[in-house]
Amino acid sequence: MTATASMLVIGDEILSGKTKDKNIGVLADALTMVGIDLIEVRIVSDEEGAIISALNAMRTSTTYVFTSGGIGPTHDDITADSVAKAFGVGIGVDPRAYALLSDFYDRTGREMNxxxxRMTRIPDGADLIDNPVSIAPGFRLGNVHVMAGVPSVFAAMLESVLPSLNGGVPISVQTLPFNCGEGDLAESLASIDSHFPTVAIGSYPKLTNGRFTTEIVLRSRDKAALDAATQAAQKLRTQMNAD
Structure with a gap:
């Protein structure tokens, strides 16, 4: 069976629009490359009940869960505590995390205040996730991977996590541009879609210089079916351009 994943984005700053999320796309791209389907993304505020409720639903419905945000040094960084409560375990200063940070701050001449x-508080039983950018680690508890919200740190943590995941056959993608609107393609695309059930076909309209065009994206783990569906779509594209 194909492994699945969900993502929980945590932070009032995301919901208010102050911060624009960049981590969803990074995770989606990475998981696609290792054959894991990202099937759900939720965004919640810095509120313990919301985090716990979402996390408990997601960790029972997907193979892996990834969180971003809320593991920093300030009072509103409550993700670690919320994860501990969701799993029903304790939380405290982790000697491994403390050693990493105290050594880092000693070397850089800063105080371990x-x-x-606070960034060394890790739920009991969790494994650490390496953070080569700013040292403060994320952690893994069960199938939940808790990572930073800062995009560069999230991406670095994700790189260290990917080798531990059990993925599958990567999804291959083909993209074709059409010089017409979606309405002109709908019936023909439905026909192609019905002939290739293992290929996901999406259409994405664009407005360029006052004219509608459409980008058709075909995705599948079945390379032969993808090639055949792409040929059918390419034939349709040639016909539409000729018209």
Whole structure:
């Protein structure tokens, strides 16, 4: 069976529009490359009940869960505590995380203050996720991977996580541009779609210089079916352009 994943984006700043999320696309691209389907993304506020409720639903419905945000040094960084409560385990300063950060701050001449120590609080039984950018680790508990919201740190943590995931056959993608609107293609695309059930076909309209065009994207793990469906779509494209 194909492994599935969900993502929980945590932060009032995302919901308010102050911060624009960049991590969803990074995760989706990475998981596609290793054959894992990202099937759900939720965004919740920095509120314990919302985090716990979403997390408990997602970790029972998908193979893997990835979170971003809320593991920093400030009072509103409550993700670690919320994850611990969702799993019903304790949380405290982790000696491994503390050693990593205290050594880092010693070397850079900065103080290991209370805020920075807060980033070493890890739920009991969790494994650490390496953070080569800013050192403060994420963690893995069960099938949940808890990572930073800062895009560069999230991407670095994800790189360290990917080798531990059990993926499958990567999805191959073909993209074809059409010089017409979706309405002109709908019936023909439906016919192609019905002939190739293992190929997902999406259409994405664009408005360029006052004219509608459409980009057709075909996705599948079945390379032979994808090639055949792409040929059918290419034939349709040639016909539409000729008209």
């Amino acid at each position: 209370a805020g920075r120590e």
